[in-house]
Amino acid sequence: MAAVPAVRFPLFGLVRLLGVAAAAVILVWAVHFRGGMALSAEKDKLLIFNVHPVLMLIGLVVLNAEALLAYKTVPGTKKLKKLVHITLQFLAMFLSLVGLWAVWKFHDEKEIDHLYTLHSWLGLSCIIIFSLQWAAGFLTFWYPGGSRSDRASLLPWHVFLGVFLYVLAIATSVTGLLEKSIFMQSAKMIGRFSTEAMLMNSLGMMLILLGALVILAIFNPGAGKINTYRGSSE
Numbered sequence: 001m002a003a004v005p006a007v008r009f010p011l012f013g014l015v016r017l018l019g020v021a022a023a024a025v026i027l028v029w030a031v032h033f034r035g036g037m038a039l040s041a042e043k044d045k046l047l048i049f050n051v052h053p054v055l056m057l058i059g060l061v062v063l064n065a066e067a068l069l070a071y072k073t074v075p076g077t078k079k080l081k082k083l084v085h086i087t088l089q090f091l092a093m094f095l096s097l098v099g100l101w102a103v104w105k106f107h108d109e110k111e112i113d114h115l116y117t118l119h120s121w122l123g124l125s126c127i128i129i130f131s132l133q134w135a136a137g138f139l140t141f142w143y144p145g146g147s148r149s150d151r152a153s154l155l156p157w158h159v160f161l162g163v164f165l166y167v168l169a170i171a172t173s174v175t176g177l178l179e180k181s182i183f184m185q186s187a188k189m190i191g192r193f194s195t196e197a198m199l200m201n202s203l204g205m206m207l208i209l210l211g212a213l214v215i216l217a218i219f220n221p222g223a224g225k226i227n228t229y230r231g232s233s234e
C-alpha cells in the first residue's frame, strides 16, 4: 500500500480547532441570524427547524470526528480509548436522532412533504447506517463481545464504514446548507451576497476542509508522531 502523506503540522489540534469553529459558526447562525432554537413553538415554527442543523453538525460531524480519532488522541489504556470512542459515538447518534425528530416535527407542523430532497435521502441513509454501525460495534467489540474471529472479520468493515459515514455526514451537511441557503434566497429572506449567505458558504468550505483533515488524521500514525517513509524494508 502507498505511504500515508508525511504531516509536519499539528494535525490533531487543527481538527479539534476546526470542529470547535464549525460548531460555533452553526450556533451563531441559528441564534444570531435565525432567531434561536426551540423544541416546540406556537408561532415561529422555524425555531424548531433550527435545532436540526445545529444538532446534526455537532453530533455527526464534530463529535464523530473526536470519536474517530479517540484511539490516537486519548491517552491511557486501549479499554479507555474504546470507552471514549463508543461514548462519543453514542452521543453523536443521540443528537442526530433528536435533530431528525426536530426537522420531522417542523415538516409535520408546517404540512411540508417528507423525504423529497436528495439531502433528506442522504441524511436518512447516514442516520440508519450510523445507528447500525454503532449497534454492531457495541455488540461485537464491547458487550457481550464477539469471538476473536468475529472481531477480526468485522474490524476492517467497521473502519471502512466509519470513514465512509464521515464523508457521508460531510456531504449531507453541505447539501443541507446549500439547500437552506437557496430556499431562503428564493423566498427573498436573504440576499445572494448577504453576510448570512456568505457565512453559510464559508461553513460549507470549513466542513470540506475538516473532512479532508479527519481522513488524513485517521490514516496517520498518531498524535505527535511524524509519519515518514523509512525505506522499502518497513
Ligand code: HEM
Residues within 6 Å of the ligand: 052, 053, 054, 056, 057, 060, 096, 100, 103, 104, 105, 107, 113, 114, 115, 116, 117, 118, 119, 120, 121, 122, 123, 124, 126, 127, 168, 169, 170, 172, 173, 174, 175, 176, 177, 178, 179, 180
Ligand atoms: C449529517 C447531517 C444531517 C443529516 C443526517 C440530515 C438529515 C435530514 C433528513 C433525514 C431530513 C428530512 C426530514 C423530513 O423529510 O421530514 C432533513 C431535512 C432538512 N435538512 Fe438536514 N441533515 C443534516 C444536516 C443539515 C444541515 C447542516 C442543514 C443546514 C441548514 C440541513 C438542512 C435541512 C433542511 C433545509 C431540510 C428540509 C428540507 C429537506 O427535507 O431536505 N440539514 N435533513
